């Protein structure tokens with residue numbers, strides 16, 4: 487789970503990293519009061535779980551409390567990369583001398599953490615990393631050893647950061663390990679005109695496997711803006727809304743992703759990603775079908791199941807039972823293969839629903855679903 491900037495800021499503060507004074511609100515009126523408490527001027531910042539807020543107009547300096555109210559009104563409700571801004575944070579403006587970039591991220595493939603740091607932080611860090619990779623230091627961190635002062639000094643030196651950042655690098659490692667994070671990023675970490683080092687923006691991704699230890703951040707991630715995603719999440723489904731017209735249901739994330747590719751390869755566009763997982767019950771199938779069918783953009787639905795541990799006849803029974811509770815209004819193409827596929831196909835043949843079509847291969851099924859979706 488990703489944290490909001492204001493939550494990351496709270497964690498940094500708890501671990502002794504300096505941050506600007508700040509408060510969060512969802513009301514422009516309150517924003518005015520907060521700016522007054524901060525001394526008049528304030529940086530008004532959209533709280534959304536996506537990057538590039540500044541470039542999207544979601545980070546603005548307000549010169550006085552009245553301007554803070556106006557700016558908060560502009561930013562609240564704004565859409566930034568599909569995320570609606572529901573809260574803003576007002577932070578005390580800091581006199582920036584230098585902007586740095588620092589992060590720790592888990593490198594799963596290599597089996598260790600990676601410290602990434604640059605003396606050229608700020609909003610253009612992606613561009614710096616792409617055009618001048620030498621300006622970004624990447625130092626492996628052994629998880630058993632962690633970031634000691636000596637390791638932090640090595641990271642600072644490699645990135646060209648001033649020695650005052652060493653203490654912050656050690657504390658940031660504490661945030662990562664003590665808070666069960668997979669990623670912590672500070673961009674920018676700044677040096678002020680007075681020589682202090684402050685974290686002006688933070689991103690923290692927590693390890694969901696440790697959620698039971700992190701209850702303070704709540705059970706669920708940000709509410710879904712998309713009503714279909716919200717309906718799917720309420721039923722515990724792994725669903726992502728996409729822009730196309732072929733509804734896709736499959737078992738296993740890898741299979742569903744390749745199904746999306748194959749649908750696209752047939753000249754249609756997938757309407758969603760939906761992984762019903764292994765052992766898909768009739769209930770899950772019914773829930774999945776009802777969510778996918780309630781998408782008005784969907785013209786046909788492709789169910790692609792490869793039976794491994796899951797037996798295809800159980801999936802077919804699930805589809806038949808789902809057809810009792812969900813009124814099928816659009817053609818459904820089913821491809822069953824693997825464990826008990828023959829029996830599964832027989833179950834669907836017996837049901838003989840006029841809108842249910844069967845295909846024996848994934849390509850054949852995708853072609854059929856694409857044709858049904860694009861016909862008329």
Ligand SMILES: Nc1ncnc2c1ncn2[C@@H]1O[C@H](COP(=O)(O)OP(=O)(O)OP(=O)(O)O)[C@@H](O)[C@H]1O
Pocket residue numbers: 506529531536537538539540541545577578579580581582585608609673674686687
């Ligand atoms: N409290 C502050 N005082 C002065 N300048 C600030 C403050 N907070 C942010 N800024 C300036 O605004 C820039 C953008 O802010 P920030 O890093 O929070 O947003 P962003 O990088 O666009 O967001 P994201 O990291 O989500 O892409 C910073 O690089 C910094 O120059």
Ligand SMILES: [Mg+2]
Pocket residue numbers: 608609673674687
């Ligand atoms: Mg930033």
